[in-house]
Amino acid sequence: MTLLLRHGASLVPVFDPNVVTHIIISGRDCGSGKVADKAGYKKMSDVPLSIPTLTWDWIADGISFGKMPEHWDAGGKYIAFPERSQRNSKSDASVSNANARSTIAKKVQTNLERRKYRWANTSKATVVSGTPPIVPEAISGAESGVSVQCDKDDPLAEFYEAAAAEHFERVSARESDDDDSDPGPSKNAKKFAAQFTCDNPHPGPVGGCPNQDIVDQLSTLLDLVKCQPGPEPRQRAYTYSRAISSLRAHPKRIKSFEDAKRLPGVGERTASKIMEIIQTGGLERIKHENSESVQVVKLFQGIYGVGQNTAQMWYNNGCRTLEDLKTNPRIVLSDAQKVGIQFYDDINDRMPRAEAGALFELIKPIALSIDPALFVEIMGSYRRGKADCGDIDILISRDPSDGRTHEGILQELLERLVQAGIVTEHLALPGDFEDLENCYRGLCRLPNVAGSKRRRIDFLTVPWKNKGGALLYYTGDDIFNRSMRYKASTMGFSLNQRGLSAGVVRDPSRRSIKLNKGNIVASETEEEIFKMLNIKYRPPHERVTHFK
């Protein structure tokens, strides 16, 4: 609170709608009734909508993020009382791109019919979005590199900047709340918001990575190695990935061979490469590996649904360009690959974090409008706090203690998202929409933002009891997951998206074959899984590199 005051905010003892600009909700036991009461109203709905009610995380996150204007508009995340924002904004996502929509609707239908599932006829009403209309504008502004308008409208704009500046001088600005031992309704929300922040002392964008040049060079090499056929390059690529993870997580500049070799996952060979990069700025090996075939294979592997083998095969067939693939009669493309080619550039582009957030804030209220009791969270690199995201992973579940589940929700949600012009193409549909555990892959875009790109999006649904396993799994990163699962397997466990199982019996000759699947021993929360594996709990933004 002192922070707020020091930066020009003033505290008023008596609520006056003509004076008050923001209501910050602090504390876990602060129901809407209490707030309304303090403000002198009978109920929350009487508080003018022009005055936002925001959580303390709005301040805390903003301080951590520094200048990210769009962050402040990132929608419902900081809204203390969602119902207020629901009323606040009607859908402006009801138009746009009718052609794409009908195409996709038709496609969904045929796909579903083939699988003998009913696709409820969708001519339902408009979708209500909880995202203020300002969000798409903030995004387009951000993309064109302009510092955005929300500052103008925001009386606390100066405070944000000053607070952000202060944050970089003093690492932890968090002086109130935060005791995780305390249960209660606000725990989840608070915790998630806190985990999204990038105020970690370890890796991450704060201050930038001191070894970025090394990371870039090794990443280039990694990309080239990944394109080579056979299992050996794949293992080498995995090794490079681990070394790169290690470098990213290392807070200090590597100066010597010994420095490099001390990093986990870095041995003699990689340490030598690191020295070459430090001394010459580049790697001879990169030029050496960068043959024509590798370049073409890399191009083809950029297509969704095309891997090493297919790409190499097409190269051997004489194909050299994406156009070749479309015209060569010998090449048969899957539906997903066709989409992959059509939106090649979009799919291979990473999106700004704010765009992922904006898409999620469009999607979440639509899901909640189907069933307000749903658990809906954004996972992947977004949850790890990365500044840009390759795709959007959304996890859906539901506490069944009231006797209801999220069965059928995904189908309904997709239907509405297609109608809203948010989901535009499908890549892979779940085997059975009636299952509680499902996996969907497709493309989406911000509707009503001219020229918005197609982005990869995945929806995952899991039974409530597996939520912890799913959170862990779908938060990643990849290296961290593989490392953790490997450790589990060496300890006689097996870790997957459903949780941690004990008593797993593996085929001695092929360890990947499980003779006995064992019993789940931890799956409700991430913490219990860490504990069972004897790994110190790490919040999402620290989940890079694990080893051992």
Added chain:
DNA sequence: CAGTAG
């Protein structure tokens, strides 16, 4: 089943 994805 191999290939691909995450």
Added chain:
DNA sequence: GGGCCTTACTG
């Protein structure tokens, strides 16, 4: 020298 994660969907 042997291991390097695990499961689901696609055709």
Added chain:
DNA sequence: GCCC
């Protein structure tokens, strides 16, 4: 390519 790294690690046990």
